Amino acid sequence: MTLSTSILLAAAMFSVGVYGLLTRRHAVAILLSVELMANAANLSFVAFSHFRGGATGQLFALFALAITVAEVAVGLALVLLLYRTYGDTRTDAAKELRG
Amino acid sequence: MTVAIGFGVVAAIALLSAILVVRSPNLVHAVLWLGVTLIDTAVLYGMLGASFLAGVQVLLYVGGVVTLMVFGVMLTRRHDGLSVPAASGSPWRGALTAAVLFGVIAAAVMRSDLEHAPVAPTAGPPAVEALAASSQATTQAIGFELLSTHVLAFEVLSLLLLAAIIGAVVIARRRDHGALDQNARTEASS
């Protein structure tokens, strides 16, 4: 339970989030992965706060948590919009930006 | 010694559930596994002495976010049964990138031996200084710091949450009836 092991754990969780982000086609699945990554970040905040002392770490985690929640809300709204306009939540349906 | 084993177990559970979140074909399972991961993280927070945060985590994430996700999944499925196939794109590319990313971060962590770095005194007003000195950051300390040094951030945060709420409502509400007809038409044609 040293600082480095918890940071490694956070990193692992973050990488899994990135994997999910890159591979999942479903819009909501992507949101999940983003959730995972945010969580990993909070974990590292808390770890630092614990091993280095001082409440600042946790404070940041708190703020980050609040922001992530806001982001999920907006994300889901977008997913609904995506679903409504494209009839499907597959991300590669929305190709308008194609060069 | 028991702490190490405990940490090991919790970590294993966290990673396993994280992988299942991203790998499980059924979306609803994925959401539930996410819930497990978040709870497991809350436990970790507890072990790391951030009990207040653990509580908030469970309250907000598990309660709020997971339920929202479930709503999201339900609203966007196509009436053909609960299980929603989560098509996954090119897995190899994603896996390789994630591995490389982890490798880089791990290398960074290994190289900078975090254990022995001196404790950098956090500059802050004297009163907070005393409280911060104690190794355990109690909820009182957090609350006090929240409303003294970081009060601006706190206010801005409330503003942000307000904006997010309004934004989500504006984006997600049904436009005019036109959209409705559009759905009607798709139903008629499919």
Place this chain on the structure above:
Amino acid sequence: MIAALLPVIVAAPAVAALILLAIPSRYAIATRVVSMAGATVSFAGSVLAAVHYDRHVGGLQMPFDLPLIPSLGVHLSLAIDGWGVSLVLLTGVIIFAAVLASFTVQRRDKEFFIYLLVLVSGVFGVFVCQDLLIFFLFYEIAVLPMYLLIGIWGSSNVVPEAGPFRFVWKIFDVGGREYAAMKLTVMLLLGSAAILVSIFVLYQGAGATTFNLGVLGAVPYARTTQIIVFPLLWMGFGSLGGVFPFHTWSPDGHAAAPTAVSMLHAGVLMKLGAFGVIRIGMMLLPVGAAYWAPTVGAVAVVNILYGAMCAMSQKDLKYIVAYSSVSHMGVVMLGAATLNATGWNGAIFQMFAHGVMTALLFSLVGLVYERAHTRIIAKMGGFGTIMPGVATFFTLAMLSSLGLPGTAGFAAELMVFLGAWHGSHAWWTIPAILGAFVTAIYVLRASRAIFWGPGPSEHFHDLYDARGVEWAAPIVLAVAIVVFGVWPRLLLDLIDPATIEYLRDFASAIVRQP
């Protein structure tokens, strides 16, 4: 009043353009009157400057200084020397003729005049500006409107495709108006990029305090920087001056441009390039200039002979005149490369002579095109009987371009060749003279094919000679050709003192630094 003469000359066309903005475009006559007023003021100003310029004192006169960005040392400082006077006079004559020649523009004529006048005020600015950055600013003002002028009012023409690279025509509509405008602008801006880089090097090398040409001229730059920066300036300004590898915009650009624009462009703008090479390149980097002079001369000779030969192979009249401009600009650059008084006098005089000649040629080609709606020489013939006036002026312009004594072309070419023979590399002069001979061939071949041949074919019977205001431009230019051809001292007394002074600075700079 004299002190403010230079800003008046430079600003007059721009002010006229501003006034034009206020006039609603349906008042065609008002538009023309205002632009004519702008051109006349600057023309009268240039004549006044020539008269008031004190030849015995020489040097920079009628100074005008307005600090623009004092912290960087950027001043709008205008002053005029012997060279400036003659070139400003040239610009005055040509803008006067160009505005006259463009009275027949119908489509969006107000904007046409606005761009034309802005372009000319840029040109005036360049010839009298003594501040490097503002020199470059005026240089850009002079170059940029070309794109619009050619793009909107130009005329695309059929360029016969031949040989193995036929696919090129598919990719670009070569000969098209937009293609020509685009190519011209891109190549000139490429040049401007090179110039800008060298301006910063010069500015930095001089301690980054001022852009004044006089001060920068006195700074002994390191030998290596001079040798590296001079080609940049030479290529940069040279691309506008039609130096060999970068001349390819000139034929398409001039052929596609409307009459007044090609008159101005070939008549004056190409001189900007050559003037830039001499005034900035050679004055500020004497050691570099001395080092690169043989190359500049060699390329100039290629310009002359190659330009002349290419002109011979052209089927379109405007292309012939455009290539002849490239060839004559080669004579200017050869004069510049000689680095001696005869050569430099010849170069500046050739700028004047060629400016007037080409302007006359383009104005006449414009008249012919307006009537016959074709420029392909094979289709035309025997126009001498139906437009004797245009034919006579055309022959005069042609004789001047082949260097007939009594026309301005002769004095210029004579001095340049004398200077080149006198200079270090005398052997260039042989191909240069051969180029002058080849000029005689394609020039007269064209004039016989179009004017002095058997009678006009049936559908050209109704063509009519120039009328009324159309006479003004050719007459003004023809008189200039003959007057400065019969007695070149009128101009040389202005040019020579400036050349002596610049050569003295040039020589002293070379001596001070091995």
Place this chain on the structure above:
Amino acid sequence: MSLPVGALPLEAAPIPAFVALFAPAVAALVLAAAPALRRRGAPASWVTLTASLLATAAAVTLLVTQLREGGSHVWMASWLQINGAGVGDFGVRLDGVSATMLLVVCVVATCVQVFSLGYMHDEKPPAFGRYFAYHALFLFSMNLLVLAPDLLQLFAGWELVGATSYLLIGFYYQKPSAGQAALKAFWITKLADMGFLMALMVLYKTTGTFRWDAAVTAATATTVSGLLFFAVVGKSAQFPLHIWLPDAMEGPTPVSALLHAATMVAAGVFLIVRANPLFAHAPATRDVMLLVGSGTALFAACLALVQTDIKKVLAYSTCSQLGYMVAALGAGSVFGGFFHLATHAFFKALLFLAAGSVIHAVHSNELADMGGLRRRMPVTATTFIIGAMSLAGIPGLAGFFSKDLVLASVEGRYGWVPFGALMATAFLTAFYMGRVVFLAFFGEARGHAGHAHESGGSLLVPLLVLTVPSVALGWVAAPLAHLSGATYELHLVGVVPILAASLGLGGFALAWVVYGRGTLVVSALAPLERLVATRAVNRVYEVGYRRVLLVVADVLGWIDRYLIDGLMNFLGWSAVAGGRALRRVQTGNAQDYVFAVVLGAIALAAWGLLP
């Protein structure tokens, strides 16, 4: 303004000099500036004619003052200013040579202009006006050349004369052959003028001025005189640049009389006489001149034998006589060349004008359409015959004296080869002139000749005026020699004059036998006719122009359009192609963008890790 020693500022020049130089210039300017006047025709001719008469009067006064005072006077102003110093002199130099030449030019020009009044009167008024405008310009250029104080002004006159010859030859520009002939004349003379320009450059480099009497080393003198001679070969139609002269006959006959007989083509010889100090120091150039001169004389005389067009015969005859003058100058006798130039100017102008009168009456140049004109056109016939005899060197006439001088100067040079050639030419000259005389004026009338009638007064007066010098100029040789500072003693008795005279008479006799009586058919001429028909020399130039020059031009034009321009287009194209390639990166799939972001993050992290 540094004037050389003995030179006076231009303002101090005598009035007649100004008049001689600027009267025709003013006339030309007036006609150019007032197209309305020019288009009315006749008034234009009066303007030019008065100018020429004034110039002639001035020339006479100048000659008289020159005879009285002698010596050489120069009035000039510097034409260019370089490096503070005046360069190139513009002004008037009056000495024996220039005064004489000025008079010759003005007299012949005036006669030709009077002749043109009649000869050209059926031209439309605008063309008639344009013709006389060109004549005024020509007289100005010729006077500019004759009175030139230095080589620069001489060169200016030289090129202006070339340009006016282009304009005058191409007068009937509606006729394609006239246009081509004008171009050919201008291009070949312009080709040769490159030599003159280079001579000026060498002179300027070594002496800083363009004066021919400047001190010059032998080497420079040789190069300069060599280059000048190259220009003379072009202008005075010596072999191999002679091909433009016969084609120049496309121009109206008075023009041929003035330019291509008396004045313009003689300018080359005048240049050599004028720039004698340079040629004196260049023996090599003089030898070349001797050989080229005598060669051209013989070659041209042979060609003249078989011409059917009367003007072509006279053209080749001019070419041959110019060969005489060049040979004389090559042999070193300056006055020989100059005197022959003067006499030739008169009798050749006379021959051309008389031929013009015949052509005017018979409306054709071909000898086949003439015949028996002696009875119908007595005055023209007699003047023509006098001119022919003078040209052939019949003793007593002007041609005899000058030709005798030339032959005397060439004696014994180069193993008598040039002398032999010139003697043969003398015989051939007499023969072909006899041929023309007998074909045109004797025997029975052919074609229009049947009802030809004598020309009007305005055509005949110039003929009579020109006959006087053609006959009398020979006797005036001594004062003329004194004028140009040479010595001349009249010697009628001697091997050379006797031989020359007998050859002349023999030539005429043979011509009478062959063409007069038509008894003896000379088959020897057949191969010569075939040779002339091939126009070998012309074809060389044709090939040079069409096959070489135009082809090279097209190739270069193609290279410029495709390779150099192609390079620029390629740059543009590669920019566009590059842009199109990069566009494919934007797949529109959000995941790919995220992937790019993550890659970027990894790269930065890795870069941070670097030691």
